[in-house]
Structures are given as C-alpha cells and as structure tokens.
Amino acid sequence: NKRVTIPLPRIDIPHFSFGSGEKGGVGQGEGEVGDEVGQGQPQPGEGEAGDQEGKHTLEVDVTLEELANILSEELELPNIEPKGKENIEDKKYKYSGIQRQGPESLRHFKRTYKQALARSISSGDYDPDNPIIIPVKEDRRFRSYKITHEKTANAVILYMMDVSGSMGDEQKEIVRLTAFWLDTWLSTQYKGLERRYIIHDATAREVDSDTFYKTKESGGTLISSAYKLALKMIEDHFNPSEWNIYLFHFSDGDNWSGNDTADCMKIIEQNLLPISNLFAYGQVESRYGSGQFLRDLHKHFGETNEQVTTCQIKDRESIMDALKVFLGKGK
Template identity: 85%
Template sequence: MAMKMESDLNRFRKIVRGKIKKELRRFISSGDLVGRQGNKRITIPLPRIDIPHFSFGNREKGGVGQGDGEVGDTVGQGQPQPGQGQAGEGEGQHSLEVDVTLEELAQILGEELALPNIQSKGKENIEDKKYKYSGILKKGPESLRHFKRTFKEALRRSISSGDYDPDNPVIIPVKDDKRFRSYRITHEKVANAVIIYMMDVSGSMGDEQKEIVRLTAFWLDTWLSTQYNGLERRYIIHDATAREVDSDTFYKTKESGGTLISSAYKLALKLIEDGFNPMEWNIYLFHFSDGDNWSGNDTADCMKILETSLLPISNMFCYGQVESRYGSGQFLRDLHKHFGETNEGITTCQIKDRDAIMDALKIFLGKGR
C-alpha cells in the first residue's frame, strides 16, 4: 500500500510539474504568483486538474440513505430530486492550489528555457566552515553534552553498582557519566554573488513599466539563488541623480525629473568598490530604463564607465529597455552602436510588455555567466 501511495504521489507531482511548464509563460507575466510567495515556497493555482473522486453505480434500487427502510436493506441511490436553475453550457473547472519550492520552480524555469548552469568565479578565494558531528567523547563543553548517551551511562553505572531502585528510579549523572558530541571542521569552497539592480524612475517610467521590472527581477532572483550559496541584492534608483534604496522603495518610487544614467553607473561602481571585491564576488548588473537620457555627453560618460570600469569586473551587465509611450528608446541604440549587438560582456533586451518577460529571461540568463 505504501509503495502504491508513493507511486501515485510521484505521478501527481509529474502532472503538476507538467501543468506548471505548460502555464509557465502565464505565471511569469502574472504578478499574482509573486504575491503568493512565502518562506522559500510559492502557492500556485493550477486549473483543469481532475481530483480523484468516488463514482457510484448506475443501478437504481431503493435504500435507506433517505426515507423509509428496514434493517438489512441494501443501500443504493435515492430517487433523483429536481434541481433549481438552468443547466450551464460548459464542463466544470477543477482548480487546485499546490505549494512549490522556489528551488523546484527555478529547475522548471531552467528546463523550459534550457538555461545552462552558471560558471562562477570566486570559489578559489572564499572558504566556508562546515561543522559535522562525527562521534561521542568523554570530554567536551556543556553546550555539546549528549543527554541520551549521558543518561544511559549513568543508568548503566547505577544498575551495575546496585544503587538503582526500581521503585524510586532517580538517576543523577556524575562527571564520568557525561558524554559529548565530537565534530570535525571541513572547509568548502563557496561562491557568492551580488545583484545590483538599477532602474530609471523619472516621469516617463510608469507603474506598468515598474511592474514589468519587478516581475523580471523576481525570476532573475529565483534562478540565480539556485546557482550560489550566498546571494546579495542592492537597489539603485535614478533620475538626474542616483541613490541606493531598499526593495520596496525601488519598485514604488516615481520622480518627475530628467534622466542622467551615468549617475546610476557611478553609484554601482562605488558599491562594488566598498563592499564586493571582484576577485571574490560574482557581480551581476541589471539596468532597466525606457531608453531616455538627458544628453549625449552623459551617454558618452556611460559608455566610458561601462567599458573601463564595470564590464571588466562583472560577470555580466544586462540592460533591459522597457517600452514606454513616453520613452525614446535611444539608449539601447547607443549601446548597440558602441558595443555591437554580440558583445560577450553586455547583454541587451527590449521588453515590450509582460509577455516578453520570458524571452528576456532567456536572453539574460542564456549565456551561463
């Protein structure tokens, strides 16, 4: 029975996984899924999954389910009762909510988009201590005292010495009874990563554009979190000036001023220099804008900062241009003109609407860097 239940559970998981894959593009473009995020888990509503149920036979016999009956009468279907209202035209929809871990969701994303595992840097420079309990010792700190083994030693001593009284089973351990956990330390090479998100919050970036950025960032986080043991996030907003903010402010702030993109790049460089040694950290830079910049001189400054400072120290620089009715889209053209469209260090993508987010993820993460 247990093996049968396990087989059924695995089959159900495969069905759920297949449904998620089938609906993945819709999930990616929907903000509802992000709102269902819990502690490393997400609740996903999956329509059109038939839930197993009991089905009764067709024989119509009298019974004792309702109405009169005698002891020993066979239980069968009752007489049909008239319903109320009119019949619908379509078949009923079964909806089921399932919990999926972020790690499993990332695996599904990776499989569907054929994403390569990231070849990270920094593993030779950072070591993490791992403590593994490996045995029992007679000496050690009280914080590692093994209660069960200590009690067994005290009980054994009490019985062998004749002090044990079954009617008054009081066991008091002495110093020689105490047993302690032993452990060994291993050093594991680890790789850490930081994502620095930058976004234009000038007047031309509306609520829908910011929602697209929020959804894109969620899926970027979901994938990159499975590739690194430690993942830090930093958020920079900019119009004519740039400042570091928390994630909530990042997605809700709206300004009305002009745009100087170089201010964000300069602040990102300062954050890296102050806290993220490029020899030890995998650095990911994601900039989202509608393509407007205040002047050609500032655009030239952006290209210089990227070429001489940011690109050499980062795993990748990704620019996502979110289409806006007020944005010119010029900055994307300027990047292509300066770096070309196939530069290894820089990845660009035009995100026209929510349906384009899945394609943007494939472009951003498809290089495996």
Template identity: 65%
Template sequence: MSQKIDLDHRRFRQIIRGKIKRNLRKYISQGEMIGKKGKQAVSIPLPQVDIPRFRHGDKQEGGVGQGDGEVGDSLGQGEAKPGAGEAGDRPGEHLLEVEVDLDELAEILGEELELPRIEPKGAERIVSYKDRYTGIRSTGPESLKHFRRTYRQALKRQISSGTYDPKMPIIVPIREDKRFRSWKTEPLPQSNAVIIYMMDVSGSMGDEQKEIVRIESFWIDTWLRSQYQGIESRYIIHDAMAKEVDRETFFRTRESGGTMISSAYKLCAQILSDEYPSSEWNIYPFHFSDGDNWSVDDTQTCIEIVRDTLVPASNLFCYGQVESPYGSGQFIKDLLEHFNEEEKVVTSEIKDKEAIMDSIRDFLGKGK
C-alpha cells in the same frame, strides 16, 4: 500501500509540473507566482485536478433516450439567461494552490527557456566551513551523546559482568558507557554572486513599467539563486540622482523629474569597488530604464563607466529597456552602437509583460 502512495504522489507532481510548464508564460506575465512568495516556496494557482467519475441523478429523472422528443432535438437545457437561475447545491470550479520549492521552480524555468548552467568564477577563493559528523568517541558534550550507542555499550557491560536480569531488563549507563558523536570541520568552496538592480524612477517610468521590472527581477533572482550557494541583492534607484535603497523601496518608490543614468552607474561602480572584488565575486548588474537620458554628454559618461569599470568587473552587464509612451528609447541604441561586439553586454527591449519571458532568455541564455 506506502509504495502506491509514493507512486501516486510522484505522478501528481508530474501532472502539476506539466501544467506549470504549459502555463509558464502566463504565470510570468501576470506575476501570479510572486503574489504569495514564501521563504522557500511559492503558491501557484492551478485549475482543480479532478479524477473522472460517474454522477448519478435521482431515480425519478429520465435518462438519455427516454421521454418525449424528436430526432435532432438538443439534449441540453438550453442557454441560461444571466441572473435567471436559482440557487444551486453544486460547488463551483475552484483553483488548487500548490506549493512549489523555488529550486524546482528554477529548474522548470531553466528547462522551458533552455537556459544553460552557469560556470561561476572565483569558486576556489571563497570558502565556508561545515561540521560533518564522522564517527563515535567516548568523550564529548552531553548535547552530542549518542543514545543508542550508549545503551548498547551499557547492555554489553551488564551482560558480560552478569548484572543483567532478563526478567527485569533495566539498563543503567555509567560514565564509561557513554558514547558521543564526533565531527570534523570540512572546507566547502562556494561561488558567491551579487546582483545589483538599478532602475530609472523618473517621471516617465510609471507603475506598469515598474511592475514589469518587479516580475522580471523575481525570475532573475530565482534562476541565479539556483546556480550559486550564496547570493546578495543590492538595489539602486535614480532620476537625476542615484541612491541605494532596500527591496521594498525599490519597487514602491514614486519619483519624478529628469534622468541622469550616469549617477546610477557611478554608485554601482563604487559599491563593487568597496565591497565586491571581481576576483572573488560573480557580479551581475541589471539596469532597467525607458531609454531617456538627460544629455548626450551624460550618455558618453555612462559608456565610459560601462567600458572601463562595469564590464571588466562583471560576468554580464544587462540593460533592459521598458517601453514607455513618454520615453525616447534612445539609450539602448547608444549601448548597441558602442558594445555591439561585446559579449558581456546584453540588452533587451521589453515591450510589455508578455515580453518578460523573452527578455529573461536574452539576459541569462549565455550561461555566464
């Protein structure tokens, strides 16, 4: 019975996985997967998966081929007028919410977008330690006492000494019977990564543009977290000035004013210099803007920071340009002019929510 249940469960998960893959672009563009994000899983709304079955009507009702009618007459009830029906006793069509682990979600994303596995750098330099239980010993703290081994040792002692009574099988361990789990500490090399999100929050970046950034950032996070044991995310917003904020502020800030992109790049470079040496961290700066900048001089400053600081320190430098009716869209052209041959600089134009999936492939498709 348990084997049949396991088989049915695996089959059900395969069905769900197939439905997610077929509708992945819809989920990405509408943000349905991040609406109820949990700590380790997300809730995914799917159409109800029903098992086919016969439905029987009342005995008094006629069936197909019974009653009055002529050849060619419709078997249906005709078109119902909106609001003309009566209250019914049949349930409506509901959605099934399925919990999917983020690791499985990342795997589905990678399969659908054909994303290559990332080869992290710095794995041999960042080390954490884990205690692994390797055996049994006769001394140790009570919290690590092994009950079954202690009971077995007490039983052997009582049998060998002749104090064991099968009619009254009472086992009383003494100090010499106690057994404890032993452990040793093992080094675990880890590949850590930091993602620095930068977003233009000037007046030309509206709620729709920031929603695109929010959705795309979630999927970028989902994939990169599946590739690294440890990952940190930092958030920078900027108009004419830049500042670091928390995640909630990053996506909810309403700002206005001009745009100086170099202010964000300078702050990003400072954070990396102070906290994330490139020899030990895998670094991913992502900048989202509508392409407007204050001046040609500031754009030149941005080019210098990207070339001299951000590109040498990063696995990838990614710039996503969100289309806005108020933005000129010039900045992506400037980046392409200077970095068209630089593999570590990746640009992507994001016209609308439907383009998010293609933009993620642009950014992560190189596997760096």
C-alpha cells in the same frame, strides 16, 4: 525555505444543470414587451445563504528552490561558474564518526544501546525473557565531528531603474517580476546573495526595494548617474576580488543627451565590465520611450557581445525570454 503558493487552472467536467425558474422570454421566444429578463448576479455580500457548492481554486505550495529548478529546466539554464578569485573559505562542522568520550548533548543513544546489548550478550547476562539493558559508563558512545573548509562565493545584485516620467506602473511591474525571477535563480547559485537598489532620473540614489518599485519622478534622464553610483557602491562595499557582481539596468531607452550616452559607454567599458560577472540591460517598452539607448549599446558593443547582455522586454510574456538571455551564459 521560503514557499510560494501557485493557483492552478481547473477545467470542470461538462454537465447539465437545472434552470433557476422561468424568467420570461427574449428574442423569438415567449415574452411581452416590458418583461424582466433577469435580476442579474448578486454582488459579494448580498443575497441569501445558498445550498450549492462554490468554486474551489486549486493551489500548490512550492519552495523557491523548487521554483528555481523548474525555471532552470524550462529555460535550460546552465549552472553559474563563479569567478575564481572571489572564493572564500567557510568552516563547516560535520558529524562523521563515533567516539568513546564527549558531552552528554552529543551522546549517540542507538550506538550506546547496541554496545550495551553486545556486552550483555557476550558476558552471559542477557535474559531474553527479561530483556532489560542498562548501559554502563564503558558502553557510552558519542558523536564526533570534524571541521572542513569549503569554498563559498558571495554575490551582489545591483538593480538600476529609470524612474523618470516615461516609466509607468506597467513598466515597473515588469521590472519587479523580472527581478523576482533573477533573485530566485541566483539565490540557488550563491550561498550569500545581497541586493542593492538604485533609482535614477537626472540624478541617482540608493533606495530600499519598496521605494525602488514605487517611486516615480517627472524629471529628465541621465543614465550615467546610475552607473557612477553603482561604481562607487562597488568600490566602497563590494571588493571585486571577494564578490561576484551582477548589474541589471532597466529603462525605456530615453537618455538626456548623446554626450551622456557616450559617458555611459565609457563607464561600462572601462570601469564596470572589468569588475563584474555580468552587465545586463533590459529595455522595457513604453509608449513614451524612444528606445534609443538599446540601439546605442548595440552600436558600441555589438548585438552579440559576451560581456554586455541586452534584451528588449515588450510585455509580461517576454519576461521568460529575457531571463534566458540574461542567465543563459552561465556567468
């Protein structure tokens, strides 16, 4: 039930306002050389108390679920169909009936009163002028529950990001915003959703979310190091028969060598695709990045591959288009 606050743009109705006094003229009007044009706007915390109303910002609170529904409608996203073999049975207790015996904590007071009233009327003891109803032991009713087994599905998102010198703060902010929307949507599709974070330059390591978005290195880039670590984490912690696995990799497209790129294609094709619901690569545009890795993926897998989803994210305005590409297949 987490909520977010969204500021709404507000357009004021046009109106006339009185000036704040003669300040001297400029241009072709009145005024002499050296006259003060104005004193400017006071800085926050300066000036005297005023008698005019301030500017108010309209805000609306929405839950993350409502936000996900809005996202779904805007992008026309399909509901995800989890892999069948990972479904896990979960016990659910549902109060669905009434019984004569039970603990006091489950007593149904409304049904107990109705039973006592019916007994009082049928026995002739009920007095409309003095409608006092006293339940006896036989009148008590209790809620009963039954255990149902429902299928649930667990999911894990493995975020991978290049943090080499060519990935700046602007690129990381785009990744952060994209990941927020991915999280928001997938959280509505799965009851249990875990997130893991991998950063890489020439080597890869697992980190927490805060480190993921703030770390910057100055070394080169070996993308295969991230894919190898992701594979090891899946093998150690996320059995593909029990988990829906989503892999999202963000980079500016630079890689150290063609040999490492060839290793990446091999790991994706032979190891990651068979065990994951989705492998998605988002290339964040950078003035220092070559963008070559996206071209290599297209060359190896094709531009419209059902198993490998790729997208170029040029700026913040491109994030919604990227989400449409990443989530539009309903996997």
